[in-house]
Amino acid sequence: MAPEATLSHLHRADGSATYSHNGYCIIGAVNGPVEVMRRDELPEEATIEVNVRPAAGVGSPKERHLEMLLHNTLRGIILTRSIPRTLVQITLQVRSLPEEETSCGVSPSLIILPHLLHTALLALLSASIPLSTILTSTLIAIPANSSPLTSPTAPDLLRAKPIRSAHVFAFSADGKMLLNESDGTFNFEEWDEAAETAEQVCCRDEGGVGLGEGMEVDGQEGGNLDVWLREVVNKKVQWETRWKSAK
Amino acid sequence: MATSTLVVVPGDEIAQDALPTPTGKKKTLTLGPGLRHIPPNTITTTIAGALATDNRKNAAWIDANSGRYLPTVGDLVIATVQSSAADNFNCAITPNTPYATLPHLAFEGASRKTRPVLLPNSLVYARVVNAGKESSPELTCVDPSTGNSEGLGPLKGGTIFKVSLGMARRLLLRSKGEVTVLDHIGTKVGFEITVGRNGLVHVDGGDVKTVLAVGKAIQETDEQALGEKGQKKLAERILKSL
Structure with a gap:
């Protein structure tokens, strides 16, 4: 199942996206570039503010941790130097979680991380914030007694219990690793293999641009994330230029 | 293309x-x-x-038709005067961004002794002359080479309507933008529109009813991405209601 995304649906935000995948649904909104508070102002760069709001209750250290990870990753892809002394505000509201979220044996903040990254990226694309590249992210879970799972759903993880280790990777369009968060016990070979699988899921094959090839790379998931993202952008452009073909 | x-x-x-x-x-x-x-x-x-x-x-x-308006040199914008400083007005082009400066002398016929008086919240149609990222944007209401306003200046009466940035661009493209709804309405009633690249359209006409009808027509054409036939139908519907 490829993720589902709706872009630019909140009319008061500069950019917005709703993303749903594997039982997670997240609304992202981006405002920017706007005026920055004096104490946060950076003379030669844009300030990035990430707010993660949980599905229930108020933010806790878990959300602060996710915000920090998102902030550091997104700062690497936003061209902050082209919009100095401004603020880019990214708000991510988790709307729904899968039921098995807490019982699936993987840290909840790790499972949600790729979804938050994708939502933030889509909202940034919708707000036309200058970016140096795009990013795609995935979760790889290595169960104790079966083969590694790529981008598993919560019920998948529950069935494959116990999970020995879980890894989140994010890659830029040119295949550079932007983020890696790992949890559990694993050796270097396992990590290396997981990183390679994640790169195949996230990045488009060198040279091969066909949609079909992307599908083959990741048979059980159905679709390469880079290809999926381009499809989403394609839809956005079609929607924006629909007046050209309207009767 | x-x-x-x-x-x-x-x-x-x-x-x-x-x-x-x-x-x-x-x-x-x-x-x-x-x-x-x-x-x-x-x-x-x-x-x-x-x-x-x-x-x-x-x-x-x-x-791309999304995101916030970023000032670019040469763009025509509708700015809102926020306050008046020693020798310039502070104007807002988009909400929550640093104010753009509009010098008091950047109006047609303005001199040290006869400065224009613009109250806060009044609208001006201006051209962006400086939009570097190192400073706040600068506006002008005159053509520096001739000293004429060429249509720029304070906007009186009427009201403003928000449209998408793409729609504002289309309206400024005139015939290439394929917005025919205004031509259809214009055959029966008179009105005047001013388009700012920052996604604002100022409409002024004889009476409130016309102004609202024209503004709504532009917004509807924008939101529903109406084609030529759709726009004609919309114009007919609006003219019937006037």
Whole structure:
């Protein structure tokens, strides 16, 4: 199942996206570039503010941790130097979680991380914030007694219990690793293999641009994330230029 | 314009054959919004959208209809006066961004002794003269070479309507933008519109009913992306109600 995304649906935000995948649904909104508070102002760069709001209750250290990870990753892809002394505000509201979220044996903040990254990226694309590249992210879970799972759903993880280790990777369009968060016990070979699988899921094959090839790379998931993202952008452009073909 | 659109995401490299082939005198390539040049000769995108090229002007840019308006030199905008300082007005082009400065002397016929009086919240139609990222944007209401206003200046009466940035661009393209609804309405009732690139349209007409009808017509054409037939139907419906 490829993720589902709706872009630019909140009319008061500069950019917005709703993303749903594997039982997670997240609304992202981006405002920017706007005026920055004096104490946060950076003379030669844009300030990035990430707010993660949980599905229930108020933010806790878990959300602060996710915000920090998102902030550091997104700062690497936003061209902050082209919009100095401004603020880019990214708000991510988790709307729904899968039921098995807490019982699936993987840290909840790790499972949600790729979804938050994708939502933030889509909202940034919708707000036309200058970016140096795009990013795609995935979760790889290595169960104790079966083969590694790529981008598993919560019920998948529950069935494959116990999970020995879980890894989140994010890659830029040119295949550079932007983020890696790992949890559990694993050796270097396992990590290396997981990183390679994640790169195949996230990045488009060198040279091969066909949609079909992307599908083959990741048979059980159905679709390469880079290809999926381009499809989403394609839809956005079609929607924006629909007046050209309207009767 | 290229017939088949090339849809790009940030970070894509634009191939040499996708760039415009100069036909005019101008040999240097002009890069518009959404493109950046990485020396020596790589051109990459920074926003998601469709690549647009103009062979005659030797220009390339990314067409996208989303996001916040970023001031660019030469753009016509509708700004709201926020306050008056010693020798300039502070104007808002978009909400929550640093104010743009509009000098008191940048009006037609203004001098040290006869300065224009603009109260807070009044609207001005102005041209962006400086939009560097190092300073706040600067506006003007005169053409510096002639000293004439050429249609720029305070906007009196009427009201403003918000439209998408793409719609504002279409309205300023005139016939190429394919907004025919105004021509249809204009055959029966008189009104005046002013389009700001920052996504604002100012409508002034004889009475409130006309102003609202025209404004709503523009917004509806924008939201529903009406084609030629749709716009004609809309205009007929509106004229019936007037």
